[in-house]
Amino acid sequence: MPTDDLPETFHVTTDEQLRAVSNLTRHRIMAVLRFEPATITQIAQRVGLAKGSSSYHVRLLERAGLVKVVRTRKVRGVTERYYAMAARSIELPDPGPGQPDVLLRNAVADLEASPVDGERHVRMAHLRLTEEQFTELGARLQALADEYRTLSDPLLPDVSLVFALFRPAPRRQVEGDAQ
Incomplete structure (x- = not known):
C-alpha cells in the first residue's frame, strides 16, 4: 500500500477513539500495521x-476510524x-489533570516487555531551560524522529522511540526538606 495516500496525522477527538487507542493490545496491533498492511491472521501471529x-x-480500531481495510482477496x-x-x-x-498519559503508559509497558538482553537506550535527564530552549529542543526531537521515520524500512526489525519533554509539576516542599 503506498503511504503517499495516507493523511499525515489522525487526531483522536472522541471518547470511542480514545478508548480504542488506550488498550495495550490495540496499541500493539497498530504497531504491527505501522509500516505495512496485514490480515487478521498475520496480526494475531505477530x-x-x-x-x-x-x-x-x-474491529474496534476500524469502528473508531484508526485502521481501515486497504485491500481484499479471495482465498x-x-x-x-x-x-x-x-x-x-x-x-x-x-x-487532563491527574489522568494517565496513554502514550507513555503503553510505551512503558512495551519497554518492560522488551527483551532485557537486547540493546536499549533509556535515559532521563533533568534540565533547566529557557522557554526558547524548551521549544527548540522539542522541535529538534520531533525533526529527528521524523527524519528517522522516513528512513524506516518495513523489512527491518521494529524500533520504538518515545520521548517526553515537559515541565514537571512544581515540587511541594515537605516539612524538613532542605532547599
Whole structure:
C-alpha cells in the first residue's frame, strides 16, 4: 500500500477513539500495521493473540476510524481483508489533570516487555531551560524522529522511540526538606 495516500496525522477527538487507542493490545496491533498492511491472521501471529481476539480488537480500531481495510482477496472462497493504519501518525489529546498519559503508559509497558538482553537506550535527564530552549529542543526531537521515520524500512526489525519533554509539576516542599 503506498503511504503517499495516507493523511499525515489522525487526531483522536472522541471518547470511542480514545478508548480504542488506550488498550495495550490495540496499541500493539497498530504497531504491527505501522509500516505495512496485514490480515487478521498475520496480526494475531505477530501480536501473539488468538484470531478471534485479534479480529475483535481490529474491529474496534476500524469502528473508531484508526485502521481501515486497504485491500481484499479471495482465498479458498473466503474474503481476506488487509488492514492498515488510517494515517501515518496518531495525535492524542493531552490528558487532563491527574489522568494517565496513554502514550507513555503503553510505551512503558512495551519497554518492560522488551527483551532485557537486547540493546536499549533509556535515559532521563533533568534540565533547566529557557522557554526558547524548551521549544527548540522539542522541535529538534520531533525533526529527528521524523527524519528517522522516513528512513524506516518495513523489512527491518521494529524500533520504538518515545520521548517526553515537559515541565514537571512544581515540587511541594515537605516539612524538613532542605532547599
